[in-house]
Amino acid sequence: MIHLKSRRARAAAGRSGARRLAALAAATALALLPTSASAYPNPGRVTGDIVVHDPTMIRATDGTYLLYSTHGGLEARTSTDRIAFSRSGNAFNTPPSWWKSYSAGNDPWAPDISYQGGKYLMYYAVSSFGSSNSAIGFATSRSGKAGTWTDQGIVHATTGSSDYNAIDPNLFVDGDGTWWLSFGSWWSGLKMIRLDPSTGKQYAGDRTVYSIASRPTGTKAVEAPTVVKRNGYYYLFASYDTCCAGASSTYKIKVGRATRPTGPYLDKNGVNMMNNGGSVVLESHGRYIGPGGQSVMSDVDGDLLVYHYYDGQDNGTPKLGVNLLSWSGGWPTAY
Numbered sequence: 001m002i003h004l005k006s007r008r009a010r011a012a013a014g015r016s017g018a019r020r021l022a023a024l025a026a027a028t029a030l031a032l033l034p035t036s037a038s039a040y041p042n043p044g045r046v047t048g049d050i051v052v053h054d055p056t057m058i059r060a061t062d063g064t065y066l067l068y069s070t071h072g073g074l075e076a077r078t079s080t081d082r083i084a085f086s087r088s089g090n091a092f093n094t095p096p097s098w099w100k101s102y103s104a105g106n107d108p109w110a111p112d113i114s115y116q117g118g119k120y121l122m123y124y125a126v127s128s129f130g131s132s133n134s135a136i137g138f139a140t141s142r143s144g145k146a147g148t149w150t151d152q153g154i155v156h157a158t159t160g161s162s163d164y165n166a167i168d169p170n171l172f173v174d175g176d177g178t179w180w181l182s183f184g185s186w187w188s189g190l191k192m193i194r195l196d197p198s199t200g201k202q203y204a205g206d207r208t209v210y211s212i213a214s215r216p217t218g219t220k221a222v223e224a225p226t227v228v229k230r231n232g233y234y235y236l237f238a239s240y241d242t243c244c245a246g247a248s249s250t251y252k253i254k255v256g257r258a259t260r261p262t263g264p265y266l267d268k269n270g271v272n273m274m275n276n277g278g279s280v281v282l283e284s285h286g287r288y289i290g291p292g293g294q295s296v297m298s299d300v301d302g303d304l305l306v307y308h309y310y311d312g313q314d315n316g317t318p319k320l321g322v323n324l325l326s327w328s329g330g331w332p333t334a335y
Contacts, residue, residue: 116197
């Protein structure tokens with residue numbers, strides 16, 4: 001902090017002192033501007049069991065934070081303060097029998113938890129890495145706690161000949177009560193289907209599979225959609241480039257916005273996300289490599305971006321990242 005001199009001292013210093021003070025203030029201001037190496041915020045402080053992949057989090061009705069993530073029957077963690085997390089088991093103690101048709105190891109991915117109509121809902125994916133023989137499952141629970149989930153079966157599936165992949169689901173409930181499920185990975189990109197709120201499965205009156213993001217040229221690497229509505233716009237967050245390679249991962253989180261849930265989603269430059277568009281929200285910086293697999297949740301202090309990153313100072317171990325989101329200027333900024 002620069003302390004001002006007394007009125008008498010400033011008068012004695014004259015113009016040369018004022019010029020020096022102005023130069024010092026300008027230099028200080030320049031030093032506080034973000035550089036290319038520090039343009040993105042570090043994750044907020046979290047402790048305990050934070051080795052996660054594809055995290056989703058909700059604040060339960062009793063104030064406890066419930067966190068679920070990929071692997072182990074969908075790993076469960078809890079926290080009372082959103083800082084210290086501890087393992088509390090798995091969503092499923094016994095794998096549903098249908099999982100084996102899509103993953104020999106019964107290894108579910110990328111859960112999405114929400115609270116609707118007095119119960120907790122979880123959408124999740126079952127697949128093998130690099131395959132489009134995949135399915136999105138659906139489960140319900142009265143408490144949202146580990147071991148209490150009842151599987152409701154398959155919502156949407158793809159086969160080895162499909163040009164998109166039924167993984168990484170995210171439920172979005174619009175203000176008019178319409179349910180939408182976004183999902184997908186690679187190939188022809190991210191998709192969206194309409195759901196029936198009474199069943200949690202695809203709506204019989206609209207069987208369309210909408211395309212919402214794609215990379216028609218170059219790498220096809222786009223996955224893990226999340227849709228939210230803020231300030232009259234629908235925002236699509238997605239993970240771009242390569243995950244799951246530890247410190248060599250190139251994951252990053254991008255966003256676009258639309259006036260309808262099914263798009264078109266345009267980035268800050270007006271480029272359609274169906275044509276390689278997307279504005280970066282968070283990417284690698286310092287030890288925090290390849291942030292992605294994100295979800296967005298609302299909490300008492302605002303919206304949170306919940307994601308994993310690979311720790312460059314811990315052999316690329318995937319860890320939990322949490323940042324607040326600002327919507328100033330009509331676009332999300334992590335801080």
